[in-house]
Amino acid sequence: MIRSNQVWAFLILALVYIVGVPFIVESRYILGILASAAGLSIIALGAWLTLAIGRVNLGQGAFALVGGYVVAIATTRWGVSFWLAIVVAGFISAAVGVVLGLGILRLRGVYFAMITLSFTEAVRLALLNGGEFTGGAGGISRIPVPGELSLLGVTIIPAFNSVNTHVASFVLSGVLLALAVLLCWRISACRIGGVFVSMQQSEELAQSVGVNITHLRIVAFGIGSFLGGIGGGYFAAAQQSVYPGGFGVPDSVSLVLYCFLGGIGYVAGPVVGTFLLFLGFQFLQDFQQYQMLAYSLLMVALMIWLPNGVLSLSEAGWIRRYRSQHGQAGAHHAG
């Protein structure tokens, strides 16, 4: 269902963003918040995958914490390379997600939302009380920046401290995000994506026509947790520290909000939502003590004006009329 010209369009867009932005943007600050928005988008995409099977997942903060701590412990204590550690972080988060999911994925609605919210708090408190292993309230600091990755003596990725670290972090976040979007896009466009939509509408009906819903729910939740772990692992290396308060319930809720405000009917929804709201919050800094107020007003106004997300604008009447007059079927907007 994905047309190859759409994939090319996406790859070119991603390449322009990853390569082009560091040339245009000189400010380290702006590069930093763009990189953070990309990192959060990866975690939000994980929440989006669980939304795709009709579950509000408020546990993404916990999976990001798990991923972050795996990277932190592996790189600082055992001297493991970041590149191996982040992959391991993703898989450990996924394993935690699968084990948790086996118990809780039959729950729905607020029950699932609340149990995952409890999980976010439980993980934070466990890390806080983890003693020397997790470093307690202070967490783990002095995480090394990613080192060189070479294959057969050929350098594939240079050590981050040998190049401009800020640009390197930005590029890393962009590449990871592009991969995460491709993964979710691929899932939503293949047969499983269609099955997910049917599960959103009625799990019983999907089951009655022979869909193994138990299996698919675990797959979706596991991949979502994997993305949470990857995102958390990225932040551990980018900020060079992790601590229990790094991701909490408010973050877990925000991540789902990003998905909704971007539009949960679209793969790009979580990414659009995250960039819009996260960057929006940063740029509202000029309002000083009114920053939070302006941000929350903006958010509530968006929810009332576009309850199905910013991307649902593409289905608004006037845009559809415009398209039909100009003979476009909307192919450019699918990515």
Place this chain on the structure above:
Amino acid sequence: MTQALINGLVLGANYALMALGLTLIFALMGVLNFAHGQLYVLGGFVTYYVFTVMGLPFVVAVLASIVVLAIVGFLFDALFFRRVQQRSAREESSMLLAAGLALLLESLILLGFGEKQRGVALSVSGVYQIFDAYVPASRVVVFVVAMLAVVLFILFMRHTKPGRVLRAIAQDRDVTALQGVNIALYSGVGFAIGSALAGLAGSLLVTIFAVNSGMGTAISIKAFIMVMLGGAGIVSGAIVGAFVLGMVEALGYAFLPGSVTYLVIFVGLILFLVIRPNGIMGKPWG
């Protein structure tokens, strides 16, 4: 030990007010109100303002909290929830709207009352001794008022016409509408009552625990625990959940180090819900 149990009872009575408000809003709207903790905090601040700053009697302060919160609750429904519920494709949107409103309310509280921690010292003299525990009279007042409100709420829901209408909406919204009930009005009333209960809890507990503008989310999470423990949307469940949490919390703080209490509570809650997802009293699956 007795001291911890009595603290648990006082906490439980006030938690019951929060849990009842939350469960009422859930039963009516199918929404877990993420702004519940912020409503509680606002209740605490209104009482602080009327009692300490304006110097009016405590009774007036409590009533002021109830009235202000009822108005805020009604407006929440009329201005925000009604619109989003009508137009959204997914019902979870209203949960997220509540999270957005929580942030909005929190920033308004911060701007209106400042970032300082505020408490109220209730000047009721006397200390009661129950077995080997000492209970200040002010806590007895708080406990009695909270229990009175719980009983009044139950009587209201069981024996008055608006109470019956609210229960009917909780059971089946569409059928109730077909009987000629003004659903929009009563949803607003339900939201107002739920918010007022949160405000009352804040108003009473501000005499024991100080409030600050940033604590709303933590309070919401506590209210969620009680409601999930008892069974979402069930009045008796909310009360049971509130007292269980109050007791466990009081005992935990007496015998466990710091934040371990809540670690135990959350792990326990997850395990409990995996085994019994509908809570102690609830219907299956919600």
